[in-house]
Amino acid sequence: MKIGIVGIGLIGASLGWDLRQLGHEVIGVSRQQATCETAERDGICDRASCDLASLQATEIVFICTPIAAIVPTIERLIPHLHSDTILTDAGSVKGAIVDRATALWSNFVGGHPMAGNSESGIAAFEKGLFVDRPFVLTPTALTVPSALNTVDELVRSLGAIVYHTTPERHDLAVAWISHLPVMVSASAISACLNEPDPLILDLAKKFASTGFRDTSRVGAGNPEMGQMMAEYNRDALLRSLYRYRDRLDGIIDAIESKQWSEIKEILATNQAARHEFLDPDAHD
Incomplete structure (x- = not known):
């Protein structure tokens, strides 16, 4: 297949590399000429440019831009595409995207690869990034079945574990x-930085090890991406934050009232349940 990728950052570059290894022709588009040159030099794309018109002969285009740019990118792409071209995206929010995108382009399929790391940009790309990782597709009643099947088959060929759900359920789960x-981790970092005693803060920074590293990783990711999570998935995020705050208040109450057995029970329950979120076979 001839496949286009708009946005050659971590996800777009990783897609490009893996798709080329499967024999597909990959044409990339980036706002930065230097990124295009890197993509060609490193074998991420067969060709790359800053011109959306270069995608006019593609059969499918992955839009791997920030969330806010997905719909505007589709609007700019439309004059250059054949009517049979399939569009899909990699945005981490679907409710704010899918209906608008489908109204613009009937062959649109909402997608979200649940893969990546705290880095961004083409330099962060990983070979085999999607192997054994969830890749969520979010069809609606208006999604063209043949377009959905094409995207499904293509992402499965990357070794991804494909799930289908509605945009609304996707956003609540994500x-x-x-x-x-991301917000909890960022809050933990912010709370540490607000320690009023500079000596204690300095010691905390010196003592920080694996526990703080693991807890703080996602909160130290791309600020623009974190902002867009909050902006475009506001209602679902607030719902989860309110419930998290309730659980945190319960732990505070238990500590204040010296209910040590209750604390142990909470931690034991969490210890037993954690694998259900990390082991794909735990809830089959």
Whole structure:
């Protein structure tokens, strides 16, 4: 297939590399000429440019831009595409995207690869990034079945574990396991930085090890991406934050009242349940 990728950052570049290894022709588009040159030099794309018109002969286009740019990118792409071209995206929010995108282009399929790291840009790309990772597709009643099947087959060929759900259910679930952790992690970093005693703060920085590293990782990711999670998935994120705050208040109450057995019970329950979120076979 001839496949286009708009946005050659971590996800777009990783897609480009893996798709080329499967024998597809990949044409990339980036706002930065230097990124295009890197993509060609490193074998991420067969060709790359800053011109959306270069995608006119593609059969499918992955839009891997920031969330806010997805719909505007589709609007700019439309004059250059054949009517049979399939568009899909990699945005981490679907409710704010899918209906608008489908209204613009009937062959649109909402997508979200649940893969990545705290880095961004083409330099962060990973070979085999999608192997054994969830890749969510969010069809609606208006989604063209043949377009959905094409995207499904293509992402499965990357070794991804494909799930289908509605945009609304996607956003509620992702608020729990992706967007909430970003805000909680960021809050933990912010709380540490607000320690009033500079000596204690300095010691905390010196003592920080694996626990703080793991807890703070997602909160130290791309600020623009975190902002867009909050802006475009506001209702679902607030829902999860309110419920998180309730659980945190319960722990505070238990500590204040010296209910040590209750604290142990909470931690034991969490210890037993954690694998259900990390082991794909735990809830089959």
